[in-house]
Each structure stands twice: as structure tokens, then as C-alpha cells.
Amino acid sequence: MLAALEDAAGDLGRLDATAAVLTNSEALARLLLRAEAVGSSQIEGLVVGARRLLKAEVLRERQQDVTAEEVLGAVDAMTWVTESVQAGDKLEIEHLLEAHRRLMAHSPNPELGGEIRYLQNWIGGRSPAEAYYVPPPAHLIPELLADLMTFVRESRLPVLAKTAIAHAQFESVHPFADGNGRTGRALIHLILRADGLVQRTVPPVSLSLATHAAQYVEALTAFRHVGKPTGPRARTAANQWLLLFAAACSHATAEAAGFERAAADLKDAWRERAAPVRAGSAVELLIETLPAAPVLTLAGAARLIDRSQQAANQALARLVEARVLREVTDGRRNRIYEAPELIDAFTLLERRFASPAADTRIEPPSRPVPSRPVPTRRRH
Structure with a gap:
């Protein structure tokens, strides 16, 4: 497991180093950022193809595409992350709140942006009694978020191990009434940037997680359990999640390169x-x-x-x-x-990411994706 994390960290570092010598790497980073936002939103059921998203961004002031607007909220949040956080920055709760504000600003419920929930929420089912997971009660959230961000700032774990554990813990706390998943995946990039592993590009990790959404949810579910933190069940669950996260990072860097x-x-x-x-x-x-x-x-x-x-x-x-x-x-x-x-x-x-074989001609997409582009014949 540690070897997989080290390999993935090396992949991310090489991708960032390559971006340093590319002409106008910032332009490519902006497009990869949109790929990350698309993937993060797809996990939440917001499916928008590249052409539709890019056109909606241009027409934002003139004509509204409600679903694309929500995905553009994820673009806004990720843009803020990349523009506001540099290597060596100390991450605070306010970083999470601001990313959430940006995410929710153009959602159906913008008033929820940056506001810690005050009611009980749950995941799955129509009530907490039917849910497969019930997060901690609202009154514990400030303390739990403070503990999480202390871990992010002070942990001596390898960067990717820390990032994976912090993401899983954030998803377990589920501090907001809406937008937890996308904010939790923005936290991944907050940590990668603050710890200096990635500075010049945006590896679209969420596009890989979206392809393996069932395993992603399963790994996060196994990670949260009642029992000894050092027991065999805890170690097995942690290893399962860390291996999945390392694989997603390596996949993202290979496709981005x-x-x-x-x-x-x-x-x-x-x-x-x-x-x-x-x-x-x-x-x-x-x-x-x-x-x-x-x-x-x-x-x-x-x-x-x-x-x-x-x-x-x-x-x-x-x-x-x-x-x-x-x-x-x-x-x-x-x-x-x-x-x-x-x-x-x-x-x-997008289509390569959506295929478990990284090629839709070998294995079809595991989730909705745009149709394969039709080659056009050029005039000479």
C-alpha cells in the first residue's frame, strides 16, 4: 500500500514538473480543472458534457443551463482553490467554507453556501432509520472540523495518505446540508497544493473516482465504522481506501499527461x-x-x-x-x-476515464459520457 502511494505521489510530481516546461501550461491547467469539476459533479449525478459545459460558461450571463450552472459552481470552487492556495499555506476551516460558498453560489440553494448544517442529515433512505450512514449530530461539527484541519496541518504522514484520510474523514463528518461530496473532493486539491505536491496543474482525480463510483462509496463506507482504530477491521478498511485513492491519482496523472x-x-x-x-x-x-x-x-x-x-x-x-x-x-x-x-x-x-479499460472500444463506459467524436475529413 505504501509503495502504491509513493508511486502515485511520484506520478503527480512528474505531471507537475512536465507542466512547468510546457508553453502556457496555465491554459491546459484551466481545461484539466474543468475535467476535475465534471468528474466531481458526475459522482453527484450532475452529468454535463464538455461542449455543453464550455458553451454554458460563455453564455452564463445570457442564457441559463441549470445543470451546467451547478457544474460551473464546482469550476468556480476549484478555480478559487488553485488561485488562492500555494505551497506552505496553513489550511483552516475557512478554506472549506469558502470553497463551499463558491460551489453553492449558483445552485438552487445558494443560501446554504459556507454554512455548517444545524440539522441532522443522512445518506441513503428516506429517513435516518433507513439510512446506510448517519453523520455526527450538528452540535459536534465545529469540534470535528477543527480536529480535521489540525490533522491536515500537522500530520507527518505521506501527503497522499494524509489527503486520502482527510477526504474520508470530511465525508464522514458531512458538515453541510448539501454539496459535501464536491467540497470534499475540492479538499483533496487544497491539500495537494498546500503541501506542494501539485502547483501548476490539476490532476482530474474525480474523473477516475467517478468511473469506480461503487468501489469509491464502498471504500468510504468501510472506512467509517465503530471499533478499535488499530484493529484488523480498521486496517483493512484504511488499506482498501488508500489503495483505491492511490490508483485514482495514478490513473488521473497518466490520462492528464x-x-x-x-x-x-x-x-x-x-x-x-x-x-x-x-x-x-x-x-x-x-x-x-x-x-x-x-x-x-x-x-x-x-x-x-x-x-x-x-x-x-x-x-x-x-x-x-x-x-x-x-x-x-x-x-x-x-x-x-x-x-x-x-x-x-x-x-x-472523458470517455477514456469512463472506461475501466481506459478505452471504450475495449470496455464500454461505466457511466454516461458524450458520444465518440466523428472524425471530419479536411480540405486540402
Whole structure:
């Protein structure tokens, strides 16, 4: 078990080191962050494909997609985690509360955001009597969260062991009326960043956990039991969960590394199709930053590359002509563009994660995923 955790930690470290030498790794990290939010939300039954999510993000102010909006809440929470926590930071309860506020801000119940529950909750069944798990009563939660965050700050366990145990304990406490699962998975990334294991990328661990959701729930359920903490039952349950978590981290890093290579190859192909591309030009900047926003508007493109709308418009037109982008709206106002090859690569990433064999042609997806992209024939 310790060897599996060490291997997974090494995988995460190598993924982060690779991101350090990639051109504009921040753009890829933003897309992997969305993959993590998609996976975390799928575990809770919120199923939204890549294209739908990315389009909903662009149209957020103009047209509301209720399910996508909830997934975007997970994106907002994870964005805050990556922008607010650095190596060496001391994590406090307020970090959990703020992540939960961001998550719930656009949910049907935003008033629950950042508020510790004051009523008893339960998991499964229509009442506590029928539940398969009843979390601790509300009056114990402040003390239990304080104990959890002390463990997070002071434990000398290997980072991944500490992260896995902290996540399982958070899920056992279940401190909120809603959004516990997604906040608990955000806690994973809070710890990985604060402990310095991951700084430049976002390994989509939740996409792997979503594929093995039954084993994930089973392992967390076994982890919480009444009995001696050092007894054989406790050791078996802890090992079961730690091995599953280590496997999810290794799976996430392998798929993320493959996706980063695919994205880098795409950018090289785009430069060839749009050639000549002058260094520092609006076209070059847009190619480099497209992974951060594969669906975008003119205003979004101008913000992304920090150039005028005129320069951004010319770059968009050039990339449409080069078949890097395509316009997906009619009319001259509020045009929306997408990078179909990048979205297809993102979709294939989802599909690989969803197959227990990491290939849907060998073993079908174990959960809902977008259809396999249809290859398009290119004009020459």
C-alpha cells in the first residue's frame, strides 16, 4: 500500500514538473480543472458534457443551463482553490467554507453556501432509520472540523495518505446540508497544493473516482465504522481506501499527461495551418491560450490575449480560415467560436476515464459520457 502511494505521489510530481516546461501550461491547467469539476459533479449525478459545459460558461450571463450552472459552481470552487492556495499555506476551516460558498453560489440553494448544517442529515433512505450512514449530530461539527484541519496541518504522514484520510474523514463528518461530496473532493486539491505536491496543474482525480463510483462509496463506507482504530477491521478498511485513492491519482496523472501531449500536438498543427504565424502576434497568442477557453466570443478572445477587439477579431478570422476555429452562431452580433479538435480531445479524455479499460472500444463506459467524436475529413 505504501509503495502504491509513493508511486502515485511520484506520478503527480512528474505531471507537475512536465507542466512547468510546457508553453502556457496555465491554459491546459484551466481545461484539466474543468475535467476535475465534471468528474466531481458526475459522482453527484450532475452529468454535463464538455461542449455543453464550455458553451454554458460563455453564455452564463445570457442564457441559463441549470445543470451546467451547478457544474460551473464546482469550476468556480476549484478555480478559487488553485488561485488562492500555494505551497506552505496553513489550511483552516475557512478554506472549506469558502470553497463551499463558491460551489453553492449558483445552485438552487445558494443560501446554504459556507454554512455548517444545524440539522441532522443522512445518506441513503428516506429517513435516518433507513439510512446506510448517519453523520455526527450538528452540535459536534465545529469540534470535528477543527480536529480535521489540525490533522491536515500537522500530520507527518505521506501527503497522499494524509489527503486520502482527510477526504474520508470530511465525508464522514458531512458538515453541510448539501454539496459535501464536491467540497470534499475540492479538499483533496487544497491539500495537494498546500503541501506542494501539485502547483501548476490539476490532476482530474474525480474523473477516475467517478468511473469506480461503487468501489469509491464502498471504500468510504468501510472506512467509517465503530471499533478499535488499530484493529484488523480498521486496517483493512484504511488499506482498501488508500489503495483505491492511490490508483485514482495514478490513473488521473497518466490520462492528464496524455491529454497535455495531444493538446501540444494540436497547437503545432494549428500553427502549420495558420502559417505564417509571427511570434507575439494575436494569432500566436490565441493559439497558445485556446486550451483555456475552447469556446469563446470576440470579447472573451480579446481578454484572453490582452489585445484590442480589432486585433482579436482579425486573429479569430484567421483561425476560422485555417480551420482551427469554427463559428457556431449565426449573425454578426454575439458570435461564438469553438475549437472543435480540442473539444473532441477533451471528450475523448472523458470517455477514456469512463472506461475501466481506459478505452471504450475495449470496455464500454461505466457511466454516461458524450458520444465518440466523428472524425471530419479536411480540405486540402
